[in-house]
Amino acid sequence: MSIFKYLKKRNSTASVAKERLQIIISHERSQRNAPDYLPKLQEEILAVIAKYIPISRDQVSVSLERMGDSAVLELNVTMPEEALEEI
Amino acid sequence: MAKIIVVTSGKGGVGKTTTSAAISSGLALQGHKTVVVDFDIGLRNLDIIMGCERRVVYDFINVINGEASLNQALIKDKRVPQLFILPASQTRDKDALSMEGVEKVLNDLSAEFDFIVCDSPAGIETGALMAMYYADHAIVVTNPEVSSVRDSDRILGILASKTKRAIENRPPVQEHLLLTRYDPERVEKGEMLSVEDVKEILAIPLIGVIPESKAVLKASNTGTPVILDEASDAGIAYQDAIARFLGESRPMRFISTERKGILRRLFGKNKEDALV
Numbered sequence: 001m002s003i004f005k006y007l008k009k010r011n012s013t014a015s016v017a018k019e020r021l022q023i024i025i026s027h028e029r030s031q032r033n034a035p036d037y038l039p040k041l042q043e044e045i046l047a048v049i050a051k052y053i054p055i056s057r058d059q060v061s062v063s064l065e066r067m068g069d070s071a072v073l074e075l076n077v078t079m080p081e082e083a084l085e086e087i
Numbered sequence: 088m089a090k091i092i093v094v095t096s097g098k099g100g101v102g103k104t105t106t107s108a109a110i111s112s113g114l115a116l117q118g119h120k121t122v123v124v125d126f127d128i129g130l131r132n133l134d135i136i137m138g139c140e141r142r143v144v145y146d147f148i149n150v151i152n153g154e155a156s157l158n159q160a161l162i163k164d165k166r167v168p169q170l171f172i173l174p175a176s177q178t179r180d181k182d183a184l185s186m187e188g189v190e191k192v193l194n195d196l197s198a199e200f201d202f203i204v205c206d207s208p209a210g211i212e213t214g215a216l217m218a219m220y221y222a223d224h225a226i227v228v229t230n231p232e233v234s235s236v237r238d239s240d241r242i243l244g245i246l247a248s249k250t251k252r253a254i255e256n257r258p259p260v261q262e263h264l265l266l267t268r269y270d271p272e273r274v275e276k277g278e279m280l281s282v283e284d285v286k287e288i289l290a291i292p293l294i295g296v297i298p299e300s301k302a303v304l305k306a307s308n309t310g311t312p313v314i315l316d317e318a319s320d321a322g323i324a325y326q327d328a329i330a331r332f333l334g335e336s337r338p339m340r341f342i343s344t345e346r347k348g349i350l351r352r353l354f355g356k357n358k359e360d361a362l363v
Contacts, residue, residue: 012277017233018284025240025288032244 034064045075055080089197092204093222093260095246097238099209101230102267105303106325107206108136108312110226113329115170116314119201122161124192125175126218127208128184134174137164138310148176151188157195166315171200181213189217211245220251224261224332226294230268231280236288239264243289263294265328270299271344282342295328297321298341 042062049055059078064071094107104127111123124147125133134140139162145155150173157173164170173196176183196203207218219225225246229239246260247253253260266285273279286293302319306312314325320341327337 014274014277014280014284017280018288021233021236021280021288024237028237028240029244032248 030063038062038064049077053079054082089200089203090224091193091197091222092202092224092226093207093219094204094226094228095207095215095219095242096228096235097209097211097215097242098230098235101228101235102297102303103209103228104133104136104206105307105313106226106228106265106267106297107133107204109314109322109325110329110332111202111204112164112167112170112312113314113325114202114204114332115164115167117329117333118169120169120199121202121204122171122173122196122200123204123206124173124196125206126184126214127206128175128214129177129179129181130208131175131177133206134162134172135310136307137172137312139164139172139174140310143174146174146176147192148178148183150192151183151185157192166311184213184217186217186220190221193221211241216245216249219246219260220249222246222250222260223252224263226263226265227289227291228265228267229285229289231266231270231274231282231285233280236280236285239289243291262291263332264289264291265295265297266293267297268299269296269342271342274342275344282339293339294331295324296339296342297324297328 042060045062046055046057046060049060055077059080061074061076063074063076065074092110094103094110096103104125107123111121115121123133123137125131126147127133128148131143131146134143142162145160147160149155150157150160160173162172162174164172173192193203205218205222208214219242225242227239227242229235243262246262250260252258264286266282269282270279274281282293282296298320300313300319300321302316302321303313306316306319306321313319313321314329316322317326324341327340330337
């Protein structure tokens with residue numbers, strides 16, 4: 001393939017399509033095996049944290065990752081700046 | 088025991104029924120006794136693609152409800168010996184398909200046939216889930232287009248978790264990618280996802296590439312499975328896919344513009360030579 005053709009291909013709509021698909025599909029695959037209770041778990045954890053710290057929905061994320069025969073439940077909380085000042 | 092093949096895609100309009108008609112005819116032409124079952128309850132269409140719409144008396148749901156025997160409902164194809172069609176019902180009752188009913192019919196068919204081809208409806212509702220539940224093989228029909236590829240990936244996830252094989256922890260359903268409506272000219276211009284792109288994203292073995300072809304509409308106009316149009320590009324591509332399904336290895340055709348027409352290439356070259 002000539003360099004010209006390569007460059008043309010890189011900027012084509014087909015390559016945009018491929019890139020978008022790779023991103024959304026890898027995201028959807030990671031959620032595919034997630035247990036059904038995960039969203040509810042996230043809601044309840046959020047509610048507990050919100051009792052102490054003013055926090056919004058998108059600052060808490062819960063994910064479950066399988067590694068071989070064990071699973072890791074990962075909880076990420078981004079602390080708001082006001083809360084940090086108090087510490 | 089018959090092998091059960093589901094033709095599925097998630098997205099509608101990608102060529103499931105065209106493929107079911109072609110694959111079942113192709114298997115029967117190879118001497119395998121084959122039945123193709125329409126699972127699209129309420130939107131019966133396999134019969135019209137197969138050209139037997141005026142011969143439907145009883146349907147899948149009649150058999151499940153015991154209102155007709157399997158032999159009364161099966162329609163024998165007039166062109167291909169060894170090929171039978173079980174049409175879908177036109178009922179609007181979406182709970183008409185019961186798990187036990189489907190299992191009973193498939194078991195009865197399994198005793199008589201080599202292959203059972205299940206034409207799945209679009210979507211991921213009951214009909215689609217039933218069509219894939221008992222499958223040994225899945226032909227995932229995909230267009231080189233974002234929504235179709237995404238839906239196919241979703242279907243692959245369901246095949247891996249919601250089928251009988253998955254639930255019983257048996258070897259998984261064998262997945263085959265069938266890329267349809269492929270236009271090598273547009274791929275070359277960078278306007279369409281290529282075979283490699285789709286293969287890389289979905290990561291399942293490719294069983295065939297069916298080119299965008301006028302023969303497909305012509306075939307459905309006359310109610311002839313396109314594989315019977317032996318001279319057409321789509322017909323040849325489906326024959327290749329059947330051969331690969333049955334274990335033969337054949338190179339992919341119609342995936343690059345150079346290979347598109349031998350005649351055009353010959354004459355095209357001569358013309359160029361003359362100009363030089």
